[in-house]
Amino acid sequence: MATIFSTARLHNKVVLVTGASSGIGAATAVLFSMAGANVVLAARRAEKLAEIEQACIQANKDGGTGKGGRYATLSLDVNNHGQVDSILSALPDWAAQVDVLVNNAGLALGTERVGDLKFDDVDRMLDTNVRGLIRMTQVFVNMFKARDAGHIINVGSIAGVEPYPGGSVYCASKFAVRAFTSALMKELYDTQIRVSNIQPGMVETEFSIVRFHGDKQNADKVYAGIEPLAAQDIADEIVWAASRAPHVNIAEVLIMPTNQAGPFHVARSTAK
Known part of the structure; x- marks a missing residue:
């Protein structure tokens, strides 16, 4: 994995990434490590974090910056209010002052239309994608205000820009993320705290497998006939946004595969 932008501004910074056990979160943690940052990896699946931590260690070694190199794993469910x-009390001493919070934890569940929604799925999407993100931000924004420094990066979605049938609740959750992020930026514009919303289009991760409740065959159909984005593509944008000069805030980024122009505008190859 390589990056074409300077990461010197990230050297020895402390970055906390939620949902870091796979997909975009894992790729983001690894790329921050390569850039010479110290990284706290947080996720529900604690057993997966050790593997990602080792990937971070190797990335830092391969990157050769000589900076960063500190890592911690944290079992964290953003739906667990107590956790x-x-x-802050669970962070190691070296991570007591977090510089960048990446709110990546999130998911989609089901493709049912309104009238057939499963409220267990509805509650979990809203709790994770909206309430969990807000709660995490509430904790760290006060730390950032006290220092008049910091960067909150929320991972949104194209679903927060253009809704689609079969995704009403997921789209609503990502519209909420977009609105919350924009309002937060306006609340903090007279500080040195930066706020960004990174909005991916079609990315091939565990996202669709989770959405289809483990049905890999249906999940694979989502990416049939198109080269989707990879988790590393989104990690590039997150780390790029974090590496800008302090006076530069990347407010919003919308990233799609070349052959996607929206939820409905996807050019699929029919070649076998």
Whole structure:
């Protein structure tokens, strides 16, 4: 994995990434490590974090910056109020002053239309994608205000820009992320705290497998006939946004595969 932008501004910074056990979160943690940052990896699946931590160690070694190199794993469910509210006390001493918070934890569940929605799925999407993100931000924004420094990067979605049938609740959750992020930026514009919303289009990760409740065959159909984005592509944008000069805030980025122009505008190859 390589990056074409300077990462010197990230040297020895402390970055906390939620949802870091796979997909975009894992790729983001690894790329921050390569850039010479110190990284806290947080996720529900604690057993997966050790593997990602080793990938971070190797990335830092391969990157050869000589900076960063400190890592910690944290079992964290953003739906667990107690875990979120006490997260600062769970951080190691070297991570007591977080510089960048990446709110990446999120998911989609089901493709049912309104009238057939499963409220267990509805509650989990809203709790994770909206309430969990807000709660994490609430904790760290106060730390950032006290220092008049910091960067909050929320991972949104194209679903927060253009809704689609079969995704009403997921789209609503990502519209909420977009609105919350924009409002937060306006609340903090007279500070040195930066706020960004990174909005991916079609990315091939575990996202669709989770959405289809483990049905890999249906999940694979989502990416049939098109070269989707990879988790590393989104990690590039997140780390790029974090590496800008302090006076530069990347407010919003919308990233799609070349052959996607929206939820409905996807050019698929019919070649076999």
